[in-house]
Amino acid sequence: xxxxIVPLLLFYNSIAFANSxxxxxxxxxxxxxxxxxxxxxxxxxxxSKLSHKEQIEQNLNKSELKAKKQIxxxxxxxxxxxxIYLQGITLLNNTDLENxxxxxxxxxxxxxxxxxxxxVTQLYLDxxxxxxxxxxxxxxxxxxxxxxxxEGFIEKxxxxxxxxxxxxxxxxxxxxxxxxxxxxxxxxxxxxLQSNQATLDILPGQLSGGSIVVLHNRHKRPWFVSTxxxxxxxxxxxxxxxxxxxxxxxxxxxxxxxxININTTIKSYSEKFNRSxxxxxxxxxxxxxxxxxxSYSQYLTKLQLPNSLIxxxxxxxxxGIKGDxxxxxxxxxxITLSGQLTQKRVxxxxxDALILVSSPKLSVxxxxxNHAHIFTDGVLNSNFSIEKGLSILGIDSSKNIINNQFxxxxxxxxxxxxxxxxDANYQFKHQLFAQYSPDPLPGIxxxxxxxxxxxxxxxxxxxxxxxxxxxxxxxxxxxxxAGSQVTPRVGFDLGxxxxxxxxxxxxxxxxxxxxxxxxxxxxxxxxxxxxxEIVSGSVTxxxxxxxxxxxxxxx
Numbered sequence: 001x002x003x004x005i006v007p008l009l010l011f012y013n014s015i016a017f018a019n020s021x022x023x024x025x026x027x028x029x030x031x032x033x034x035x036x037x038x039x040x041x042x043x044x045x046x047x048s049k050l051s052h053k054e055q056i057e058q059n060l061n062k063s064e065l066k067a068k069k070q071i072x073x074x075x076x077x078x079x080x081x082x083x084i085y086l087q088g089i090t091l092l093n094n095t096d097l098e099n100x101x102x103x104x105x106x107x108x109x110x111x112x113x114x115x116x117x118x119x120v121t122q123l124y125l126d127x128x129x130x131x132x133x134x135x136x137x138x139x140x141x142x143x144x145x146x147x148x149x150x151e152g153f154i155e156k157x158x159x160x161x162x163x164x165x166x167x168x169x170x171x172x173x174x175x176x177x178x179x180x181x182x183x184x185x186x187x188x189x190x191x192x193l194q195s196n197q198a199t200l201d202i203l204p205g206q207l208s209g210g211s212i213v214v215l216h217n218r219h220k221r222p223w224f225v226s227t228x229x230x231x232x233x234x235x236x237x238x239x240x241x242x243x244x245x246x247x248x249x250x251x252x253x254x255x256x257x258x259x260i261n262i263n264t265t266i267k268s269y270s271e272k273f274n275r276s277x278x279x280x281x282x283x284x285x286x287x288x289x290x291x292x293x294x295s296y297s298q299y300l301t302k303l304q305l306p307n308s309l310i311x312x313x314x315x316x317x318x319x320g321i322k323g324d325x326x327x328x329x330x331x332x333x334x335i336t337l338s339g340q341l342t343q344k345r346v347x348x349x350x351x352d353a354l355i356l357v358s359s360p361k362l363s364v365x366x367x368x369x370n371h372a373h374i375f376t377d378g379v380l381n382s383n384f385s386i387e388k389g390l391s392i393l394g395i396d397s398s399k400n401i402i403n404n405q406f407x408x409x410x411x412x413x414x415x416x417x418x419x420x421x422x423d424a425n426y427q428f429k430h431q432l433f434a435q436y437s438p439d440p441l442p443g444i445x446x447x448x449x450x451x452x453x454x455x456x457x458x459x460x461x462x463x464x465x466x467x468x469x470x471x472x473x474x475x476x477x478x479x480x481x482a483g484s485q486v487t488p489r490v491g492f493d494l495g496x497x498x499x500x501x502x503x504x505x506x507x508x509x510x511x512x513x514x515x516x517x518x519x520x521x522x523x524x525x526x527x528x529x530x531x532x533e534i535v536s537g538s539v540t541x542x543x544x545x546x547x548x549x550x551x552x553x554x555x
Contacts, residue, residue: 029348029358036274038448038453040295040297077109083108088151121133128330129180153210156213158212159217168254185326187199190217192257200216202214224555227245229242230549244263247260258279272300272301279295310350314349337367339367342364358443377417379414382412385410387445388407407439410434428473431472448462454495455511456472456513457513457543459544459546463507465507466498468497484518486517488514490513491511492510508535510532511533522555527550528547528548530546
């Protein structure tokens, strides 16, 4: 009987928990599950973005490639030739060649030939073919001067080892055209591992047009350990948390990466705790990066009823695979296509009885496109994704009381700008996130405004819904004080959620924050003071001032 009654009772409670009041003693199992999944997703995204961050940093440090000014001595004297023909071009199309300045056959000079050579070479450089060379051939019997293009290719790659696996970083490149973008991608994949600091040289080969790519690497120890403590946890399950991350670079000699994260309440009380574990593995293959992950979390808290103390406990787990493909790359842009399949399983219990409405099982397919545009003073990153709930991997929609075949659209925009004001250097960081679904979503798929990664300043209240958006704005400046880098910051956040259903009204939340981060060698200290406020209809709820502390150290 209990198992039949509890789901109905908790169904109504789960609605109330979605917008719980400040200083509430109530506990929302679905909110705790959503928070656990979002925390693990944040860890997974940070790990999968390592190569993307490396690509942006590499491009920021590159200068534009320019063709040599001249091949022949400049002269305005007309040469005894009747025309010009091109040969050896296979990597440029007719549209590319239309950008070449038209040549008048009435008077062809060495200046004309130098301009032609520069423009042809620049067309190759713009596409990343940096070893293409232009040579002039003696005029034929018709008096036409030949322009021979030697399109460079990779003769061989040297310097590969256990930490830099050339078969995975530079696949199918031998005897293929030498393209700097492909080489840069391989370098980025190698340097996404913290133990690598790889560079390359391009040397002349033994064959005509051939080049030898020589890799160099300043290798450090392949394992890393980081640990931290903070008070980012929840009152009901334990505020003070400990985190440990252990990672290994190239454990199988494929320039691959493995990481395990362990998070737990520092003191596990008999009446409350929170623990989570995340495993992540990735392996590159040229423009492709494959990864898989697994996360598990569990919690326990107590609910005081009039005549008894009841256990509320649960666990969440998700596992999935992901593929990222760098579809386009140039001096200022990176476009990445991604696909991810994830299974999520949530179990929440009330006095050992499963709460069906708060225990969904989902299989979700996500397709996304990411575009990074690099400016001289910053980076603009945008991401659009579509998520679709599927009835696969053991998910039976006919036996599920929760809509597990939803569709959800998400958009994220990150803009980092560096500027100078009053003889000081500043960084402005703007983040926008929005999601929309025409379907009622499971609670774990809602957008929560009061999560630490969304609007800052909330520790008691909870506001979430199917649809919504938020923006985060942070202004910071870095100083060097006694060998430490100190970065104070100020932030303002704003957002809204729009739950499904005619009777439920939108809620607005905003928050202010002041913080400071200090780095000294391998240690980092972060302090953040913030306060949030919620406006729901005619009701305004003020959140108490929240002080967050984080101490981290990397070995």
